[in-house]
Amino acid sequence: MIDFIGKKRWFFLISLILVVIGIISLVISQIQVGAPLRLGTDFTGGTSMILQFSPPVEQSQLWEEMAELGYDEATIQKAGEGNFIIHVREITSDEARDLAEKLGAVLDSQVEITDYYLVSGTVATETARNAVIAVIIAAVAMMFYIVWAFRRMPSPFRWGTCAIIALIHDVFIIVGIFSILGLLAGVEIDALFITGLLAVVGYSINNTVVIFDRIRENVSRHIRPDFAETVNDSLIETLGRCLNTALTTLFVLLALFFFGGATIHYFVLVLLLGVIIGTYSSICVSSQLLVVWEKKEWRALLPFAKRTA
Amino acid sequence: MRSRNVYLLIFILALFGFALWSVVPLDRNAFGREGLRLGLDLAGGSYLVYQADVSDIKPDNRDEVMEGVKGVIERRIDALGITESTVQIQKREGEYNIVIQLPGIANIEKAKERVGLFTVLEFREQDEAGNWTPATGIVTVNGEEKELILSSRYFKENTYVDVQTGRPLLIFEMDETGAQLFKQISTRLIGKQLAIFLGDEPLRGEDGGIIAPKVEEVITDKGQIRGLSFVDAQELSRLLNAGRIDVPLGRWVDEVFEPSVPLYERTVNATLGADSIRKSILAAGIGIALLLLFMLVYYRLPGLVACLSLGIYGVVLLAIFKLVPVTLTLPGVAGFILSLGMAVDANVLIFERIKEELRGGRSPGAAVEAGFNRAWTAIRDSNITTFIACFILIWLGSELGARMVSGFALTLVIGVALSMFTAIVVTRTFLRLIVGSRVVTNLAAYGVTSVLTK
Numbered sequence A: 001m002i003d004f005i006g007k008k009r010w011f012f013l014i015s016l017i018l019v020v021i022g023i024i025s026l027v028i029s030q031i032q033v034g035a036p037l038r039l040g041t042d043f044t045g046g047t048s049m050i051l052q053f054s055p056p057v058e059q060s061q062l063w064e065e066m067a068e069l070g071y072d073e074a075t076i077q078k079a080g081e082g083n084f085i086i087h088v089r090e091i092t093s094d095e096a097r098d099l100a101e102k103l104g105a106v107l108d109s110q111v112e113i114t115d116y117y118l119v120s121g122t123v124a125t126e127t128a129r130n131a132v133i134a135v136i137i138a139a140v141a142m143m144f145y146i147v148w149a150f151r152r153m154p155s156p157f158r159w160g161t162c163a164i165i166a167l168i169h170d171v172f173i174i175v176g177i178f179s180i181l182g183l184l185a186g187v188e189i190d191a192l193f194i195t196g197l198l199a200v201v202g203y204s205i206n207n208t209v210v211i212f213d214r215i216r217e218n219v220s221r222h223i224r225p226d227f228a229e230t231v232n233d234s235l236i237e238t239l240g241r242c243l244n245t246a247l248t249t250l251f252v253l254l255a256l257f258f259f260g261g262a263t264i265h266y267f268v269l270v271l272l273l274g275v276i277i278g279t280y281s282s283i284c285v286s287s288q289l290l291v292v293w294e295k296k297e298w299r300a301l302l303p304f305a306k307r308t309a
Numbered sequence B: 001m002r003s004r005n006v007y008l009l010i011f012i013l014a015l016f017g018f019a020l021w022s023v024v025p026l027d028r029n030a031f032g033r034e035g036l037r038l039g040l041d042l043a044g045g046s047y048l049v050y051q052a053d054v055s056d057i058k059p060d061n062r063d064e065v066m067e068g069v070k071g072v073i074e075r076r077i078d079a080l081g082i083t084e085s086t087v088q089i090q091k092r093e094g095e096y097n098i099v100i101q102l103p104g105i106a107n108i109e110k111a112k113e114r115v116g117l118f119t120v121l122e123f124r125e126q127d128e129a130g131n132w133t134p135a136t137g138i139v140t141v142n143g144e145e146k147e148l149i150l151s152s153r154y155f156k157e158n159t160y161v162d163v164q165t166g167r168p169l170l171i172f173e174m175d176e177t178g179a180q181l182f183k184q185i186s187t188r189l190i191g192k193q194l195a196i197f198l199g200d201e202p203l204r205g206e207d208g209g210i211i212a213p214k215v216e217e218v219i220t221d222k223g224q225i226r227g228l229s230f231v232d233a234q235e236l237s238r239l240l241n242a243g244r245i246d247v248p249l250g251r252w253v254d255e256v257f258e259p260s261v262p263l264y265e266r267t268v269n270a271t272l273g274a275d276s277i278r279k280s281i282l283a284a285g286i287g288i289a290l291l292l293l294f295m296l297v298y299y300r301l302p303g304l305v306a307c308l309s310l311g312i313y314g315v316v317l318l319a320i321f322k323l324v325p326v327t328l329t330l331p332g333v334a335g336f337i338l339s340l341g342m343a344v345d346a347n348v349l350i351f352e353r354i355k356e357e358l359r360g361g362r363s364p365g366a367a368v369e370a371g372f373n374r375a376w377t378a379i380r381d382s383n384i385t386t387f388i389a390c391f392i393l394i395w396l397g398s399e400l401g402a403r404m405v406s407g408f409a410l411t412l413v414i415g416v417a418l419s420m421f422t423a424i425v426v427t428r429t430f431l432r433l434i435v436g437s438r439v440v441t442n443l444a445a446y447g448v449t450s451v452l453t454k
Helices: A008-032 A059-068 A093-107 A121-149 A156-185 A191-221 A227-259 A265-295 B002-023 B059-079 B108-116 B176-188 B230-242 B270-323 B330-359 B364-400 B403-436
Strands: A046-054 A075-078 A083-088 A110-119 B045-052 B086-092 B095-103 B121-126 B132-134 B136-141 B144-149 B160-162 B169-173 B195-198 B222-225 B249-253 B256-259 B264-268
Touching: A008 A156, A008 A265, A046 A093, A059 A075, A059 A083, A059 A093, A093 A110, A093 B108, A110 A121, A110 B270, A121 A156, A121 A191, A121 B364, A156 A191, A156 A265, A191 A227, A191 A265, A191 B330, A191 B364, A191 B403, A227 A265, A227 B270, A227 B330, A265 B330, B002 B270, B002 B403, B045 B108, B059 B086, B059 B095, B059 B230, B108 B264, B136 B176, B160 B230, B169 B230, B264 B270, B270 B330, B270 B403, B330 B364, B330 B403, B364 B403
Parallel strands: none
Antiparallel strands: A046 A083, A046 A110, A075 A083, A110 B264, B045 B095, B045 B249, B045 B264, B086 B095, B121 B132, B121 B195, B136 B144, B160 B169, B169 B222, B249 B256
16 A cells, blocks of 8 residues: 555655756746746747748757847747747748748758747737736636535635645646746747646646545545545545546647647647646645645655654 | 436437538538638638727727728738638727638738728829829818818718619719819819829729729719729729728837737648648547557456547537537647547546445446446536636637637537536446446456455
8 A cells, every 4th residue: 555645745845846946947047038938929029930941950050040140039949850930029921931041041951931920019918917817817716616615524725725736836847847948948938838737727626626526535434533544545546547547648648749740849748747747746745735734744844854753 | 227228328329420420521511511610720821910090080980980991801802812711800998909810821911911001092193203192182171271182081981883874883972071172183183094092002903904094074072983894893982982981900019000010910831731630630549549448458348438438529529619610720639639538537537436336346237326426526526627727718818819729728628528428428328238238247347356345
């Protein structure tokens, strides 16, 4: 029998490390790029396009040539073999075609603009604001639902809060990973990133609720006197379901990630990361928080704190 | 009990049959039915959003004027020979956005030129060097003398084409200011030509020549234009009727209006669209194959049942997409494929419960019933949270004008709702019938190897 609750310090430590790494990256990015995440066209305005090179060219080469042509501010993301997502200042589709032709000539490759996208700066600011609002509303709405669904439990508010903390944990880790990707590989976030994040939030909460549901059932059946043991039992009973659902979802997502198109490459990555991290936080974080709260073992949250007997 | 299941089975099969009938053929129009409606990123084409400068129009008249503008744009796009385009007016907080979708167009710059410019037609005369310059006159408006350009602003809204004589005649009437203006200009220009300009481009007829009728007599409050082809006359009359008020299209940047620059523009190459479809189908195929294999190996008989209900789920979902119809975008396809993975979830929840019940020593029949009943609260509560996330996404999408976001959320909502139905109704009916028929009594078929005896 696996003791999920007993290992809670380890899980909290792992989560803490992941979240801290993410926050460090967000800070570095803020200093280097001027924003915690590399913001795409949807948030900053400008022009984005997908350039398809055949034969494929190197990202570094492309970057050099872009700078040579006066686009040294360009962000270049690789999205599959020979495909690059390029974000530059606002240029018309004529100028874009001109740029593509020049790039094709100097890099000796056939270039095609397969996707051209222009967003005005004023809309972009509004987009960023609305996206943040949407994530917050979603979190609050789901918390209220959980509080309502667990209204017959003692202190239902606690269940909602734990689920939401796990959710914020997921969001932080994914945002952190994308911040690192932004620094290392020029990966930008766009409206689809927010979409993916919200879908992931739904998925993660979904998992947490399934586990909480089992705890609720086991608590009301009074199988074990100890809350921690009841929670552990519930985790083991739901483990098969959680892992199997994660697996079936991962199968389809992996297929999309490797064989789907360039446009949704990073969108699928958000979903993939979300399913993995969401499953982890449901099994290893949210229920443990519930136990800590129930037993008032707040010291367990601190890494390297002395173990109390 | 037994007969209820048989009825349900008949209902499910009928639903499946109907869905299958609606889905075929998927990709093209046939049997008088449309194919799946594909979004811009799958079919290729352009998506443009402009803001309208309505500052010169009285607030009460704005809705009506914008309808007129919509008509003007539609006509201009039609004139480019683009079919299946859509033009929508979105009103938000007193601002008007014009959303234009052009499927599979090659020359977007040309389309933008036509779409993003002015709606008021200007009359121009030729100077000595042969250049077209605005035809002006000095008129008294409200007791003040002003120099004005003759334009479609001063036409009454009753311009029409008369074909009684066999030759099309464009009949028009001028308002008070227009009558004064036209009188001065036509007096000056007898025997000379007047060209009609939209922005800096002269209007051209079907034959490609500039439309520049010769002034034959003095015109005051009424007049007519002869010698136009029927098509040209009709087009001109429409443009004159719609061009009474100028509504520039462009965008606002820090309280300053930039004409003819779109707020959003997206153009997807049709080859990328086709490529995306091919890749999505491949990805879906591989993902689904793995999924089905896993379910079969891990859950055995219930797994097989889940595969069957998943098949029904997929076909019914596609039928809903076609019948609503839902415009399928690339993120929408991702949502569809993701929902397949998640649709299994409800089944997995139930099967795990059934396994537990079987291990606890219950008979298969009792285990199936208990499994469904006890999995229900988890299925309900967990899916409602997903719904909450989706509805907020749909709101966000419409707020941002980001169709990709709404497309994804909508497919996910439909998918999750339908997955609950397939798990609760389809899987349960199949399992009840199989268990009830007592064909399979071996517990290994349910993936259970050891039974706890109490």
